[in-house]
Amino acid sequence: xxxxxxxxxxxxxxxxxxxxxxxxxxYRQLExxxxxxxxxLARQRPLAQLGEMTAGLAHQVRTPLATALVxxxxxxxxPLDAAERARxxxxxxxxxxxxxxxxxxxxxxxxxxxxxDERFTLAELLNALAATVExxxxxxxxxxxxxxxxxxxxxxxxxxxxGALANLCLNAFEAGARQVTVERPPAANGRxxxxxxxxxxxxxxxxxxRVFEPFVSGRPGGTGLGLxxxxxxxxxxxxxxxxxxxxxxxxxxxxxxxQLVRRAALLEG
Numbered sequence: 001x002x003x004x005x006x007x008x009x010x011x012x013x014x015x016x017x018x019x020x021x022x023x024x025x026x027y028r029q030l031e032x033x034x035x036x037x038x039x040x041l042a043r044q045r046p047l048a049q050l051g052e053m054t055a056g057l058a059h060q061v062r063t064p065l066a067t068a069l070v071x072x073x074x075x076x077x078x079p080l081d082a083a084e085r086a087r088x089x090x091x092x093x094x095x096x097x098x099x100x101x102x103x104x105x106x107x108x109x110x111x112x113x114x115x116x117d118e119r120f121t122l123a124e125l126l127n128a129l130a131a132t133v134e135x136x137x138x139x140x141x142x143x144x145x146x147x148x149x150x151x152x153x154x155x156x157x158x159x160x161x162x163g164a165l166a167n168l169c170l171n172a173f174e175a176g177a178r179q180v181t182v183e184r185p186p187a188a189n190g191r192x193x194x195x196x197x198x199x200x201x202x203x204x205x206x207x208x209x210r211v212f213e214p215f216v217s218g219r220p221g222g223t224g225l226g227l228x229x230x231x232x233x234x235x236x237x238x239x240x241x242x243x244x245x246x247x248x249x250x251x252x253x254x255x256x257x258x259q260l261v262r263r264a265a266l267l268e269g
Contacts, residue, residue, distance in 0.1 A: 042088040049193065061099065068095035080227075097136070101170075111119060116157040122147035122192070128162035128183070133169045141173055146184040152192060154256065156237045161256075164241075167226035168252050172198035191239075192256045198249040211243055 061235055071092040075085065083185045126145050154161070160174045165182070177200030187193035203211060214228040239256040 059125050064095045064098045068099070069091055071095065116160070117155060118158055119153060119155055120158045121150045122152040122154065122184075123150045125154065125158055125161055125165075125253045128158055129169070129182070132162055132166040136170060136173075138173055140177075141178045141180070143169060143183040144179070146182060149184075154192070156256075157233075160233045161237065164230035165194070165254075167230045168196040171226045172196070172250060175200045175250075187255065190257070194254045194256070195244070195253070196250075196252045197246065198251075202246070202249055203243070208243060212241075255263045 007228045007265050009095050071088045074080065074088050074090065078084075098205065127147055130143065130145060137143055169182070171182045175198075177198035180196065180198045183195040183197060185193045185195055212231045216226055231241045234254060234256065237256055239254060241252060245254045
């Protein structure tokens, strides 16, 4: 027959049960408090991000807006000959275009572009890219595109992808590049590879790891939004955008999901 528990053993067991219950209750209270803190953090994070973005946008808008006002005042008040008036007017237009692009990039970064389900060829994508870049390409600079290929059919947003590629090209021109080349290197596993290369000054080593962060730019007057927007668009399409090593200038490499389609099948569709 087993021995009956002593009074002391029963007291110890009761004390242990009480302690276990108290610890369990404290643990549940900590869990509830942690959940509440996490929910509060989730509510505060968008506000903090909005504050950072607003401050960054205000900083980026200030310089081109002030410059545009100076040019506008010269046009209004200063006695100018025809050549000077045309020069100030052109500079004013440049600053207004800079502001327009800044606002567009900010909206694209804040809201994101829908991927969509459009079907378009690589040739159509490159045509859309050229239509976006050419009106803003410096007169002394050139844009070279790969041979148009109607045998590659993509699904997504042609406007979003063309805009992302255009951001890479325009950033290069604004940094001082005189030649921007879009290449089509080989790609495996049914993916489409593109590369945007330029002969500009390149990116400082200290900034290479942060080039895709918003409001980070090594160029005076740069918004730091173009690359962030481009990466967001490409990643939403299931692709990748990376800064690659390059002997001169910059080289951005892109990989996109692609479906290779026979020319006859594409024409019939």
